[in-house]
Amino acid sequence: MIKKLFLPVILIIVISGLCLANSWKAPDQEKAKERSKETVPFIKEYVDDCKINRRICLMDAKVSLEDVKDVYFLLDSPVIKEKEDHYEPVRFAHKRHAALTKDCSKCHHFRPKDKDALETTRCSACHQDAFNPERPERIGLKAAYHQQCIACHKDEAKGPTGCKECHLQHVPDHKELVKLPDNADPFQVTAECNRCHDAQAEDMLKTAHWLWKGPSPYTTGHRKDILHGKGTTALNNY
């Protein structure tokens, strides 16, 4: 019996060892990714409270920062992804936003009608598919995220409002876009990149990473200079 068990156990150890070695993961990010993949049942009925009542309810329920167990989210959901997928998910510091706004009702603006439900619930419980014929008044999850974040950031004159200020845009697959012969030389490659990215190439030529020199606004005696850097005057002892 022991012998029979021995081989599979060793195999499992070796295989899991190999997996561990090859699959580094950032734990907080991984947790947020897993959570963002979850879908929850749709909440059909909610309490149609006014804003003030809602805030009072949350205060009366003594919902505080200490109740914020999920400190960090990725704003992403299969509900959005199945329709379109152009951007990476947005990092959202949930607890920090709770602390800064000091008002949970800003986002948790309604509550489920079910009395046993928690005071606060996920965005994606009430906001799912857009243009749901059964709930035409309910905006979809993507619109809910965008309206909530952008409107508040505009009101507060604080926080990002542009697409790429929150999202990283997916890079389109370049397998078909790039047209090059096999064994292309570096000049051919650059020319092919520039076919579409000419403006970016012009930008690149003006950067410190290309020129190895540039403005030195924080160097005493040289604050108006634009020629210092590794390519010109920087010294070191290593």
Add this chain to the structure above:
Amino acid sequence: MPKKEVDLKKVAQNVGHTSRATCGACHFNGGGGDAIKHADMSRQLLKPDRNCDVHMGGYDFSCTECHETRNHKISGRSSSVPVAEGETSCQQCHGESPHYCGDLLDHHLDNHAKSIDCNVCHAPVFAKCKPTKTWWDWSKAGDKKRKPKKDKYGKPDYNWKKGEFKWEESAVPDYAWYSGYMNRVLMGDKVDLNLDIINLTSPVGSINDPLSKITPFKIMKGIQAVDADHYHILVPHLYPRNKEDKTAYWKHLDWEKAFVDGMNAVNLEYSGSYKWKETWMYWRLDHEVMPANMALSCVQCHDSLKGERTCNRCHQDNRNVDFKKYTRKGTDFSYMKSKGRDVGHLIDKTDYINFKALGYKGDPIIYGGRFKKLPMGYSQKDKKE
């Protein structure tokens, strides 16, 4: 030019976002190899432990999420080179009042943030994942017979091309007042040979400037050559240009030839005589931020909180608060030691940042802060000289 074996078509067809690997290909190897130059950046950050760097190890941040770019200009203020194309700071995400949990301590911590850089507490040791070079004596180079010895980290103390080295792991930074500006010696600047130590870079700041903060630095120390008559830092020609090269130090081991060629290449006069001088470079520590629960605790800097009387000197709190626990909650060097880090000597350390060296009379709790004294009727007995 890329190596011939590289399939450039395949590379072009697989373009993608920048990553820690793309930026790190150069920046993790500053100074000629992994972790040599930057104390807080190394190839360890490709797959870092959460305790090593919470942003990259916990949340998988890529470089450009903090070092935001615009038109290919990358923000960030290096301390080793003068060029800057924008600024990156902890505050751009965390704000000026970053301690928000409503904890009993947060009010005090946010006040601290006005006078000390985040990383004083949040990255109390540098090079904690990999040893970094902290001493480089070029004057000892050239001895091909000298056999390099390995230090306790397994790092060599010598290389005939480069000279003598010292390495440090999980080291306590040097702390200095810093306002954002740096003094730098640039090529062709005259230096003072009478000084014992020449600072190639040093932070501008003062205890009296409200905008200056106590900031952690790795100081790269070493010995290098200075023109004895013109007082320029000398630039040697090290790496042979080709097989016929007649002057490169790494081929001929002749400093004289290397300096003549090197200074000629940078269009500066060389007098023909040189002196070996000790030089220092201050490099700010901005990465390797540890998880919040590993930040320094109050008592690790404030010696005065070590005994029985802590916050209850001022606060007569009747909420049954254990002040002692609060002041001691923080970096656990015993835990770090158990994980193999070289921090045994830091366990139970107080006065971590050395207040006197920063211009205070002593622990500010007893002697007062830089702009105000707390109204705490201390007796002279408390002020032990």
